[in-house]
Amino acid sequence: MDFKQLRYFHEIVRLGSFTRAAEALYVAQPAVSVAIRKLEAELDLTLFHRNDRKVTLTDEGTRLLPHAQRILQAVSDAQLEMQELKGLTQGMVRVGIPGMLGSYYFPPILMAFRHRFPHLSLQVVEGGTWQLQQMLEGGELDLAVIVRDFVPPELEAVTIQREEMRVIVPKEHPFAYQASVSLPEFFAEELVMFRPGYFHRKIIDRLAQEAGVTPKIGFETNLLPLIKSIIKQGFGISTLLTMVVKEDPELVDLPFEQPLWLDLCIAWRQAGYLSRANRAFVDFLLEQSAH
Structure with missing residues (x-):
């Protein structure tokens, strides 16, 4: 052949x-x-x-x-x-980023990277953890941001950021006056969730399984503005990263009784070749996370 x-x-x-x-x-x-x-x-x-x-x-x-x-x-x-x-002076970085991070955490980092490396091209794909992992393993992406808990052995990963998943409620909700929310309290509520395949949903499904409960999911959507709007109107609560709601006065974020921390990683194929452009991107992310 x-x-x-x-x-x-x-x-x-x-x-x-x-x-x-x-x-x-x-x-x-x-x-x-x-x-x-x-x-x-x-x-x-x-x-x-x-x-x-x-x-x-x-x-x-x-x-x-x-x-x-x-x-x-x-x-x-x-x-x-x-x-x-041969001294190639141009390169392409193909990176996959989950929706929450693509909307809030990464835009300034991507712009800063392009400012430092104007000769490099960026191709950004937004998707769920499972989709990005499949694309990475299949060679459709060079890099992807995934949660440490879900890194398979075929991928190499370096932690770039630690973030807390917080319970998100409207300011009139009874939880808004509590110091924290227990898992039984959380799962007793109507929930607004990302669709299966996103790290946000995978974590909640895992917690529900460990607690032996079936989540009451009233709405499923990958659109962050819609999730926030549904919460504000009192049709459900959710759990999101703090960065998503920190400047929204109509929403309150508070921790779980046992805080839920996520290690966000930049990952690539263990057996693959990491180009100079991609190595520059990884080094830049590590530099930004150190700051």
């Missing part, structure tokens, strides 16, 4: 179609079909179930996919490292 065959194979899997893969690769569709037939003949295996509507992997194709992903990523890493050895 050769690199081109594996690249074609990977694009067909990613897009679910020989035709769409050919379009993404800027080659004729018959060329893609011929390359895959040669690969299947060389391996003496069938890699795809072919039908009119959708192309899916056979069991053998499923076994080949992770090998193809690792090989393609290794070639990409090698090409990048060789370019840098």
Whole structure:
């Protein structure tokens, strides 16, 4: 098998179609079909179930996919490292950031980074912890900000910030006059939560499981302004980072009875090549967190 065959194979899997893969690769569709037939003949295996509507992997194709992903990523890493050895003066940082941090913590940091490194490009993807982790492991991102509790062994991670998850209530709520909120008190209330896959939701689901309760989730949304609006109108409470509400006079934030601290990390693939642009971004984050 050769690199081109594996690249074609990977694009067909990613897009679910020989035709769409050919379009993404800027080659004729018959060329893609011929390359895959040669690969299947060389391996003496069938890699795809072919039908009119959708192309899916056979069991053998499923076994080949992770090998193809690792090989393609290794070639990409090698090409990048060789370019840098030639004195590449430009670079791209592809970083994934959870919604809460993308809206409140990171904007000034990203602007400061661009000011210091104007020749580097930033591509920022906002998403849930699980989505960002999958994109990172799949090579679609170079870096991602995730919570220490959810860092898998395949990723390298460095802590950049420690933040507290606080209970958020409207100023008229009875909790607003308490020093703290216990978990039973919290879970007795109607909740406004991020959708599954976000670290905010994963933590609450874990706490509920440990407490043996089912959260009463009245609203699910990833839109922070909507979450805050629902809380203000008295239709539920939530838990968010302090930075989200610290300048909002209509909302009160208070700690859990046992404070809930999160270690936020910048993570990358352990086996991947961290380019000079990405190393500069990691070093800059560590420098900012030290301040």
